[in-house]
Structures are given as C-alpha cells and as structure tokens.
C-alpha cells in the first residue's frame with residue numbers, strides 16, 4: 001500500500017532515547033517531572049508515567065522509580081505483575097520533595113529535550129535543504145489567480161530563505177500567498193514539546209499554531225522515535241497589529257515558572273508573517289532592525305529572566321505584509337535592505353472572472369461570465385470602486401447565505417447581486433452620519 005499513504009515520508013526521525021546515561025537531559029529534570037505528576041495524581045501506574053513523560057519506561061523511567069522508591073518518596077501499592085504495571089503512590093516525604101520541585105517550575109507534560117538536541121533537529125530539517133522550483137510553486141498556488149510574473153518573483157525570494165515584503169491593497173491574496181509558500185515547502189517536521197536551557201523549561205509546541213500529523217499519515221510515527229517531539233506541518237505563524245517587541249523574546253510566566261517560546265521560535269522550519277506591517281505600536285524601523293542579525297546569522301538571541309542570553313536556531317522565512325505604501329513606512333536606505341519587495345495589485349477584469357469562477361466551483365454555485373460582468377459594471381466601475389481578489393468569495397458567500405435562508409438552491413440573479421453589493425459596500429459609501437447624531 002503505503003507509497004501514497006506515506007507521501008510525507010522523509011528520512012529524518014529523532015531517535016528514541018535509550019537510557020539515563022545517554023539521554024540528553026539531566027535525570028533530575030525527569031525526577032522532578034515524575035514527582036510533580038505524582039503529587040497531582042497521588043497514584044499512577046508505572047507505564048502511565050512513562051507515557052505522560054513521552055520517554056521509554058525501560059532504561060529511563062524505571063531506574064528513577066527504583067531510586068525514588070528506595071528513598072521512600074514513592075511506594076508500590078500494588079505490584080504483583082510486571083514492573084511496568086506496578087501502581088505507585090506518593091509518600092508524605094515525596095510530596096515535600098515535589099513541592100521543592102514546584103518552586104522551580106510548575107511545568108507538567110512531556111519531558112523537555114536539550115537545546116543541543118533542538119539545534120540538531122532544526123538543522124536536520126532545515127529550509128536550506130529545500131529548493132522550491134517553478135513546478136512546485138505552481139502546484140502550491142493552484143486556485144489562486146495572479147500574473148505569471150508573480151511566481152517568477154516569489155520563487156527566487158523563497159529560495160533566498162530570507163525575507164519577503166508583500167505590499168498592495170487589502171484582499172488581494174497576501175496572506176494566501178504566504179500560506180501557499182509554506183505549502184510548497186512540503187513535508188512535516190519534528191518539533192519538541194518543550195526544551196530545557198540552563199535548567200529552565202521553554203514550551204515550544206503550540207496546540208493553537210501547530211498542526212499535528214496523525215499517526216496513520218506518516219510512516220515515521222509508526223515506528224520508534226523520540227516521543228518528546230511532535231510531528232507537525234511546516235508551521236506558518238501570522239502576527240498582526242498586536243505584535244510588540246516583548247512578544248519577540250521569551251515569555252516568562254511568573255506563576256507557572258516556565259517560558260513560552262516567542263512566535264519566531266515556533267515558526268522555525270516554516271514561515272513567520274508580520275501581517276499589517278506598519279500598524280504595530282512599535283516603529284516599523286525597530287521591527288525590521290530586530291531581524292537583521294537572525295537573518296544574517298541564522299540564530300536568534302533570547303533573554304532568560306535572569307538576564308542570561310541564549311542562542312537558539314533561526315530557520316524560517318519572514319514575510320512582511322502591508323497595505324500601506326512601503327515608502328511611508330521606512331526610508332529608501334532601509335527598503336534597500338529588504339531584498340525582495342513584491343507588489344500584489346488589484347486583479348484585472350479577466351483575472352476577476354477567473355477568481356469568481358474558481359470560487360463558484362468550490363461553492364457549487366453556477367458560473368456565467370455575464371454575471372461577473374454585470375456585477376463589475378453596475379457595482380464596481382460605475383462607483384469607481386477597485387476590484388479586489390476577495391470580492392467574489394465575499395459576495396458569493398452572502399448570496400449562499402440568503403439562498404439557504406430562503407431554502408432555495410444557490411443561484412445568482414441580478415437582484416441577488418444588487419442586494420449582496422448593497423450589504424457589502426454600505427459601510428463605506430452610504431453611511432448617514434446624521435443618523436449617528438452628528
């Protein structure tokens with residue numbers, strides 16, 4: 001079977017740790033984690049502990065359990081079968097020790113990997129190893145309509161592995177372009193749940209921003225691998241106006257006493273998109289300056305709350321996207337530093353028809369050129385409104401909602417287009433300020 005099923009197959013798999021002597025983290029980290037788990041659960045089966053920590057029972061968890069038992073921090077409360085099925089209960093002394101560990105950090109979850117392991121894994125799956133050619137890009141851009149020239153510009157920019165600046169009016173596909181670029185990278189990468197740096201825990205895996213690959217989709221998840229890693233799609237992290245300089249450094253949670261990795265670290269192996277560039281509270285120049293060293297050196301420097309700097313890998317494409325004029329954001333000298341600046345303009349009438357057709361097919365609505373031409377003539381041109389790539393989707397979705405409400409098959413009539421257009425543009429043109437009490 002398997003060939004298509006495992007289309008994601010790649011050679012890289014982080015090997016399962018063998019024993020406490022060779023594992024990449026200090027055994028006290030594992031001990032602390034076990035005692036914190038036991039403190040919360042009171043009683044746990046030995047193999048459950050190994051499963052929670054995502055490390056093997058034999059060689060890693062078992063010797064620590066024996067040690068904890070010998071020191072009377074935990075005891076076996078049921079154990080007539082294999083050692084893996086022993087039921088352990090935490091003692092009062094164990095609780096006291098757990099409280100000491102809680103003072104360092106309250107982190108509970110899969111055991112962390114070392115920074116060295118993280119470096120190795122990022123390097124093994126680096127974007128540097130991927131070349132996006134025109135076929136691959138074309139395939140990933142299927143369903144988006146742009147001038148041929150756009151792909152010719154995006155391809156080399158992507159392979160530069162550095163930064164891209166997309167600018168142009170809203171709704172013409174800047175975010176979609178970024179998503180498709182990441183799609184063109186293909187494959188899936190292992191990312192650690194958490195890493196340990198100088199005794200501190202940094203949580204990297206993010207349920208909200210990372211998409212996990214189900215075990216049946218990748219052969220690597222069927223065999224042995226280091227389960228402290230999650231296999232995810234190459235990530236794309238999009239951050240808008242809420243971006244501040246602080247959120248680009250380690251985020252220390254004082255109650256939990258561990259760190260959350262910043263956006264750019266979570267984006268390793270994929271893309272980091274600064275959307276709405278220029279609308280952040282921080283100066284555009286400061287924001288651009290932030291990336292000069294990481295882009296050149298492929299490493300980023302983060303600060304622990306103790307003031308210590310740590311060096312972490314930086315392996316991602318940065319995409320700046322704005323609908324403001326780049327000239328108003330930074331001066332020429334600065335703009336020159338961004339090598340690839342790509343304008344994403346309004347679609348032509350012909351492209352507008354093509355987009356309308358694609359959206360119609362996707363949504364199961366009949367398509368006709370005349371419908372589009374009517375809409376463009378009556379609602380766009382005569383009002384001097386520019387065509388935008390998002391309008392076919394927005395208008396058709398509105399019509400589908402109306403049809404569903406009326407209980408009829410989705411069809412597009414002139415009257416429906418007029419109603420949809422009125423609802424869509426009302427905010428901008430027809431606002432009656434007197435009604436607002438001015």
Ligand SMILES: Nc1ncnc2c1ncn2[C@@H]1O[C@H](COP(=O)(O)OP(=O)(O)OP(=O)(O)O)[C@@H](O)[C@H]1O
Pocket residue numbers: 143144145146169170171172173174175176177322323347355388389390391393
């Ligand atoms: N050139 C295009 N071809 C096909 N679909 C498009 C195109 N441009 C926009 N769309 C559609 O419009 C929707 C909105 O596009 P998208 O969010 O990528 O635009 P944007 O440039 O990022 O907008 P904004 O500046 O508001 O963030 C997408 O879902 C996409 O399907």
Ligand SMILES: [Mg+2]
Pocket residue numbers: 174175176275321
């Ligand atoms: Mg966008």
